[in-house]
Each structure stands twice: as structure tokens, then as C-alpha cells.
Amino acid sequence: GAGVSQSPSNKVTEKGKDVELRCDPISGHTALYWYRQSLGQGLEFLIYFQGNSAPDKSGLPSDRFSAERTGGSVSTLTIQRTQQEDSAVYLCASRYGGAGTDTQYFGPGTRLTVL
Amino acid sequence: KQEVTQIPAALSVPEGENLVLNCSFTDSAIYNLQWFRQDPGKGLTSLLLIQSSQREQTSGRLNASLDKSSGRSTLYIAASQPGDSATYLCAVVRGSQGNLIFGKGTKLSVKP
Numbered sequence: 001g002a003g004v005s006q007s008p009s010n011k012v013t014e015k016g017k018d019v020e021l022r023c024d025p026i027s028g029h030t031a032l033y034w035y036r037q038s039l040g041q042g043l044e045f046l047i048y049f050q051g052n053s054a055p056d057k058s059g060l061p062s063d064r065f066s067a068e069r070t071g072g073s074v075s076t077l078t079i080q081r082t083q084q085e086d087s088a089v090y091l092c093a094s095r096y097g098g099a100g101t102d103t104q105y106f107g108p109g110t111r112l113t114v115l
Numbered sequence: 116k117q118e119v120t121q122i123p124a125a126l127s128v129p130e131g132e133n134l135v136l137n138c139s140f141t142d143s144a145i146y147n148l149q150w151f152r153q154d155p156g157k158g159l160t161s162l163l164l165i166q167s168s169q170r171e172q173t174s175g176r177l178n179a180s181l182d183k184s185s186g187r188s189t190l191y192i193a194a195s196q197p198g199d200s201a202t203y204l205c206a207v208v209r210g211s212q213g214n215l216i217f218g219k220g221t222k223l224s225v226k227p
Contacts, residue, residue: 033215042218048213099210109158
């Protein structure tokens, strides 16, 4: 079946511009995660959605970052007023079952470059 | 704060060798530990998931062990092949929300 998809695959933007990154999870997966992978920091958790519950935003690095998930499916991560340190690969993942027993399925990522 | 460390950072072996990748974590209160593989320019692929009550999991040539009390896991790859070349990431799930805490990975190169 179809896996997690993300778009765009690459995004180059100028410092100060806003960007939107999209994630389509696997159909039926209720849990959705965003992670960031940068050279210096490795993979870091950003935000978590579960069904209709309020998201866990504890990993967002600043208030320039926000995310929403519409209809319990597609998610958009928005970065406002981008900075050069935002350059990284942004990965989305979804999960079907319980956190203790089921793995997360990752998309291919969006590579963001801020000039 | 949970920290995950992977040793070595990089490893190069000739084809056919058996090898072990190491992962350690600082807080033993975990839900599970997972091993992922990442190929250049691609997302992560789950290899093995070990629940907190389990000691090991096996899939084909891969075997992962978990020792919660010592905060360690190993990934054993038997009879390595060039196609095994990739970065291997260890991650733990600490809370019920399931967000993963990753190590920085071991970059494996298997030479033909």
C-alpha cells in the first residue's frame, strides 16, 4: 500500500520568508509526528498529533514553528520568517497501533535550505 | 533527560563479516527500543522493535537485544552484504505519546 508521502521533496527559500511543508500519512494511522534532522543535532522530535486530541508541541524550537492536521489526516508544518539555522531535513511519520507495540512509518522527508 | 548514544559513529567491514552495533540510553523507563535504517536521501525504515518486556528480536540476518537495567542494546548483523551499507539509528520511546528519541547513528560501509 501507499506509504507516508511528503511534499515538496526539496525547498530552497530566502531568509525571512515563510514555508509550508506537507505530510500525507498512511490511511487509517491516527498518530502523526514531525521530526527534524540536521547535521549538528541529529534527529529531533518536533510535534505529535493523535486523533482529535490537542497536539503535543513540546519539541517545537520556537514560536516561528507551527503545525496543523486537518480532518485527522494531512498535516502541514509552517515555518515563519525562516532563519539559516532552520535548514534541515524535515521528516514526517505516522503510526497505527499503540506507542509501546507499533513502529512509526517515515516519509522521505523535505530538505529545506534557507539562503 | 533521556539521552541515546551510538558507538561507533562509523564502521567499515569486508563483505561476509558478522558485526555488532551498540546503543546505550540513560533512562531505563522506556516503552520500547527500535532500530532503523536510513539510506542516503531517504527516510527511515524500521528494522526491529523490542518492547520493554522483551529481551531480543530477530528478523532474517538481524538480531537486536535489549538490556534495560544496564541501558544497552545491540544490533547484530550476520554475514554482512554490500546492500547493508547505510546509517543505522537506535531510538527509544519513553512516553505514552510514542515520540522517538534518537541516537546520532552508526554509518556502516560493507566493502565487496
